[in-house]
Amino acid sequence: xxxxxxxxxxxxxxxxxxxFGRQPGWVxxxxxxxxxxxxxxxxxxxxxPLIGPQIVxxxxxxxxxxxxMSYYVLLALGLNVVVGYAGLLDLGYVGFFxxxxxxxxxxxxxxxxxxxxxxxxxxxxxxxxLALTMVAGLILGWPTLRLRGDYLAIVTLGxxxxxRIFATSTTTLRGDRGFASIPHPPxxxxxxxxxxxxxxxxxxWLGLVVIILVILGVRNLDRSRVxxxxxxxxxxxxxxxxxxxxxxxxxxxxxxxxxxxxxLGGVLFAGxxxxxxxxxxxxxxxxxxxxxxxxxxxxxxxxxxxxxxLISYIPDRLxxxxxxxxxxxxxxxxxxxxxxxxxxxxxxxxLIPSRRRAMELKDRxxxxxxx
Amino acid sequence: xxEPHKETPxxxxxxxxxxxDEAAPTGGAKLDEPNPSPVRGEEVLLEVDxxxxxxxxxxxxxxxxxxxxxxxxxxxxxxxxxxxTTCFNAMTGVYRPTSGAIRFQGESVVGxxxxxxxxxxxxxxxxxVRLFPEMTALENVMVGADAHHKTSVIxxxxxxxxxxxxxxxxxxxxxxxxxxxxxxxRAGDVSRNLSYGEQRRLEIARALATNPTLLCLDEPAAGFNxxxxxxxxxxxxxxxxxxxxVLLIEHxxxxxxxxxxxxxxxxxxxxxAEGTPAEVRDNPAVIAAYLGVPTDAA
Numbered sequence: 159x160x161x162x163x164x165x166x167x168x169x170x171x172x173x174x175x176x177x178f179g180r181q182p183g184w185v186x187x188x189x190x191x192x193x194x195x196x197x198x199x200x201x202x203x204x205x206x207p208l209i210g211p212q213i214v215x216x217x218x219x220x221x222x223x224x225x226x227m228s229y230y231v232l233l234a235l236g237l238n239v240v241v242g243y244a245g246l247l248d249l250g251y252v253g254f255f256x257x258x259x260x261x262x263x264x265x266x267x268x269x270x271x272x273x274x275x276x277x278x279x280x281x282x283x284x285x286x287x288l289a290l291t292m293v294a295g296l297i298l299g300w301p302t303l304r305l306r307g308d309y310l311a312i313v314t315l316g317x318x319x320x321x322r323i324f325a326t327s328t329t330t331l332r333g334d335r336g337f338a339s340i341p342h343p344p345x346x347x348x349x350x351x352x353x354x355x356x357x358x359x360x361x362x363w364l365g366l367v368v369i370i371l372v373i374l375g376v377r378n379l380d381r382s383r384v385x386x387x388x389x390x391x392x393x394x395x396x397x398x399x400x401x402x403x404x405x406x407x408x409x410x411x412x413x414x415x416x417x418x419x420x421x422l423g424g425v426l427f428a429g430x431x432x433x434x435x436x437x438x439x440x441x442x443x444x445x446x447x448x449x450x451x452x453x454x455x456x457x458x459x460x461x462x463x464x465x466x467x468l469i470s471y472i473p474d475r476l477x478x479x480x481x482x483x484x485x486x487x488x489x490x491x492x493x494x495x496x497x498x499x500x501x502x503x504x505x506x507x508x509l510i511p512s513r514r515r516a517m518e519l520k521d522r523x524x525x526x527x528x529x
Numbered sequence: 530x531x532e533p534h535k536e537t538p539x540x541x542x543x544x545x546x547x548x549x550d551e552a553a554p555t556g557g558a559k560l561d562e563p564n565p566s567p568v569r570g571e572e573v574l575l576e577v578d579x580x581x582x583x584x585x586x587x588x589x590x591x592x593x594x595x596x597x598x599x600x601x602x603x604x605x606x607x608x609x610x611x612x613x614t615t616c617f618n619a620m621t622g623v624y625r626p627t628s629g630a631i632r633f634q635g636e637s638v639v640g641x642x643x644x645x646x647x648x649x650x651x652x653x654x655x656x657x658v659r660l661f662p663e664m665t666a667l668e669n670v671m672v673g674a675d676a677h678h679k680t681s682v683i684x685x686x687x688x689x690x691x692x693x694x695x696x697x698x699x700x701x702x703x704x705x706x707x708x709x710x711x712x713x714x715r716a717g718d719v720s721r722n723l724s725y726g727e728q729r730r731l732e733i734a735r736a737l738a739t740n741p742t743l744l745c746l747d748e749p750a751a752g753f754n755x756x757x758x759x760x761x762x763x764x765x766x767x768x769x770x771x772x773x774x775v776l777l778i779e780h781x782x783x784x785x786x787x788x789x790x791x792x793x794x795x796x797x798x799x800x801x802a803e804g805t806p807a808e809v810r811d812n813p814a815v816i817a818a819y820l821g822v823p824t825d826a827a
Contacts, residue, residue, distance in 0.1 A: 383678055383680045389661060
């Protein structure tokens, strides 16, 4: 009795997830391991006969496209904590990405006023930049604690714009001129630096390692008191507080952890590109990541990962494809919008919905056609 | 505005007109059998001291005073809009009284945060069920159990020993509570898929998980049929027997009369009667309030 109850209590659902959940531990372990290895082999996807050439991007170097996907996935994972778990609609997520990237640039780029004092390597700048983004998360979180839904969305939108405009108009942050020569991540292999200028594969692998660590961390939080508190706040904030949840504390943690993950994306981005300016961090970016999270399945990590990868992959894949005289890349956002609309019409719960959303929508199905 | 009551007078009438014979299934105590609490003491647990609560020009509570003793089942009754739920909300920190004091175990709860009051030992359910609909029944209860846990974000992130021990004990306790209220077979289902009666029970389990000294039930029998009401009565007694003091808001007079030790009657935000069920039943002011007879004619 107890054992069946214990098993049933966590994830019980149908479909692929249900099947996955019913497999013994070792089967699940092997599946996860194989998927991770396959992810690491993605740069060589072009070598796969028949399918490979269809997958890889044409207008942009495939490993670079993969790296782009990796930081979009990171951003989607972070935003998923804020929006999907805690239910705090954040439209200014790019702000944290910017703080992470600018933090790195300020500490390491020769263009920075701090360079004479620090002149740090990329790795030394990382913890400082991440601490900075967490503080930025708290700065955004604190005044918005009483806000919900639409109101919160508007304030967060303003937050991202403040950061962008601040970066544009402050001389220290150099606006359009930006920061050049941001150092790459460290490491030597056969006498050559691992993280060079031409080959993006190591950056993708680095991104992948970071993603895996983030997945493990967020999963641990999700399956604990912290995750339960976030969900309770999302479902009914007042009831949660009356049940003893310290809502302020957990909302701030959601912002801080979301910001931290967004900042990770930012430091990776700065380390790969070597150059950032205020044009990099436009509002469109936040909307795109949010679209990815919702499209993939808000509140579910697998969904966020898929959504994040797609929002980066689809436009990149359209590069260099011509239809008659027009380059499809010109119409990437129009086509992309169309794809999102189609997905949301056919699968409103997202591509890989959270267990809970899936159940909710399944319920509605029953309402329509009772068995 | 002041009272989020949803029931129509018709519902109230229906609830009160139900013949009592229909109710009790075999074996259970009859609804209107008096049932004094064995563990009841004289120690005051909660004191509502001259509490007035105004919303603009509306006086929702007008100089209300009463006190709860440890171990009893206390009824708070009155017609729609009498201020019962407002009184509840003032106790649990949702509203702040305009004047007056509310003391729990000798300590003022006025101005405390809602989660502090909960951890202090007052748990409640809601008139309109307010579960976390997309979480499983077990997760709902575990949120309540988490109220006294100390697992931090860091210990959850790195799976430190405290996480494991609290997760294990919290889970075991939550399953026990689901058994206690009789819905353990639904532990793994998201709570929105539970039946209405199961949801009401789940709310009670979630409130009990916060380990309360005082459990406040806001119309737990609303929408129940007589058989379900009888089961609920037994559950309330069972809760009382574990040493938890119960404060019950209820419309159904028979249910209240059958289970409570003492009753306070509110009407238009004022206390109009206090006493044992028998005393209150014969009180002319109460009869007038419930039957709508003008007080001067009664």
